[in-house]
Amino acid sequence: MTSLFYNHVKENDLNKEIISRFETFAKENPNQQLYLITSPLGEKYDYDYAKNSIVILSPKHKIIFLNLGGEELQEDFNEYYNDFIEDLNSISDKFEYKDHIGRPREWKKNLTARENFISTMSIQELLEKHKLDEHYQRLGELLISLLIGSINDIEKIGIESPDTLLDKVKKNIILFDGDQTRFIYKEFPNKTVSIQGLSGTGKTELLLHKLKELYLSDNNSKIFFTCHNIALSNSLQERIPHFFNFMKVEKQIEWDSRLWVNRAWGSARDKNSGIYSYLCHFYNIPFLRWSAFTSYSTIFTQALEHINKIPEDEFEYAFDYILIDERQDFPDVFFALCEKVAKRKVYIAGDIFQDIFETAEKSELNVDIILNRCYRTDPRTLMFAHAIGMGLFEKKKLNWFEDSYWETIGYKMERFEKREVHLSREPIRRFEDLDVDDFPSMIIQKTTKVNSVIEIIKKIKSTHITVEPHDIAIIILDDKKSIYDYIDALANAINKQIGWSVNRGYESKNPQKDSLYITNPNNVKGLEFPFVICITGNIQDTYKYRNILYTMLTRSFIQSYLLVTDDKGLAIQEQGLAVINKERCIKTIEPTEKEKESIVKRLIMMKKTETLSYKDFLNNIFNELKITDNVVKSSIEDALSKTEIDKFDRDRTVKLIKSVKGFYTK
Structure with a gap:
């Protein structure tokens, strides 16, 4: 399915045919952004008539309310429409859009439409019929953003269409695409849910939205949001309160009792300083401090082995949910450990490849959602x-x-x-x-x-x-x-x-x-x-x-x-x-x-080089060039230190050593 299409409608006998037609249309028009809903996403609004209707959202088009129940239920459908608009108005008020977009009486006539479904209905013709004039398109996108939970800072972007190229891009209305929306709202059957994407596809932002959904769904849930980098964990600790305030989360954050945000390792002195620290305290695991001989693989393997020995009737889950950012920084055993200690779900986000010289393994591509539309860069x-x-x-x-x-x-x-x-x-x-x-x-x-x-x-x-x-x-x-x-x-x-x-x-x-x-x-x-x-x-x-x-x-x-x-x-x-x-x-x-094989060999050699110290890197070259005299080696190392050759630049290093070794040997 195209990454721009999202269906949040529960299928039944009444709607399955039209949903199928929308899916076909989306495949044939992959650049048409399209959402099918029956109530605002991320909000607790329920409607009895929802099973008999579909609400169609697409930028540059009116919000289309489609009645599947026939004319005999027209009155119920109209009531559903009015309730929906009233709730949309409440969401607008909640996120302070109302001061900018006005009350429903000012926009619902121009921005919404009601249609009764007929079997001969064409999806293309339906959308064409309700295409918005350019004057109303920006306002229409703001309403869609409210309905899918892709909340924009209305004070910053404003309601008026910007004039300059810079302002058009800076004040562009952000709408989650189908894959992004799916990650936030879809119920996945597997316990571990993973998302991978290029840099600039909004992975961390999606984890924040998922965190908000989880935090609000259960007052007693325990959630740990972790990553490898200390700087990133510190940034997240500062960012989450601002994000919750912006998203109008009314529940207070209960730090280190309901929500933990910290790095993966931590300190033995503070159980809340990292997920490993907490698990060592929770399961009475001997804490391994960092040293040159310890690694993520070592500590997480030891922790998992310890937990697996706990009798089933004595085992307790440490958390309900675990969220992990920067997947590429962790070994597989870490994800196995998280799945073991989380009662409900583990959500993982990572780069689709760590750098342009990482070739994805098949297992890495076997993820739930792949984000390949980079929204940052032209x-x-x-x-x-x-x-x-x-x-x-x-x-x-x-x-x-x-x-x-x-x-x-x-x-x-x-x-x-x-x-x-x-x-x-x-x-x-x-x-x-x-x-x-x-x-x-x-x-x-x-x-x-x-x-x-x-x-x-x-x-x-x-x-x-x-x-x-x-x-x-x-x-x-x-x-x-x-x-x-x-x-x-x-x-x-x-x-x-x-x-x-x-x-x-x-x-x-x-x-x-x-x-x-x-x-x-x-x-x-x-x-x-x-x-x-x-x-x-x-x-x-x-x-x-x-x-x-x-x-x-x-x-x-x-x-x-x-x-x-x-x-x-x-x-x-x-x-x-x-x-x-x-x-x-x-x-x-x-x-x-043959050239592809050569590329792979060079990449493998490069990856091996990454694990070497610079001293070992030079010694390997000295051995290849049969340079054994320690005085000569030392002189060449000194000469290299005075050049601007990048360390581990093998070709230029070899070239320089070949050019000077005769001089130092003499």
């Missing part, structure tokens, strides 16, 4: 970032996926003669109504001079008159000591010539209002900006660098710039980008089977 920017990251424009590819995996991450694949492949993505709601043919989302420039960066900022300011300093991020991709002198010069120029203050992200760790964000790549995860300027000396061939480049380019939701000093190899990237802009697809040549 599809053209995302395609270019994937292409330059994996070397798709180059003769020697850095990575290649199987057909099924390309499809999994949201690509449509077409093959032509001489192994030519076209990869394209569907447009997404955030950009579909914007005229961006003459507005490039991705720009390459062959300069990194401070004055050139200043000119880009000035151009952004003149093109987007409502832009603010915190709408722009500058990311320096190279890991060199000299970048900090460059940042000092750049910050000084921005302050003097633009009049903006600068926030050094590698010091503050967080964006700040009214300050332009400058950082290295280590302080951007999870952040997004309308405009991103990526600066680098040259396009390197290492896996680490290409993955960083891909990740940083996709931090923007309006426009990304790539500024490069050395233009070697840049022409082929520019040609590839031109094709993406003109034809909305990546054109590449599929590797031969």
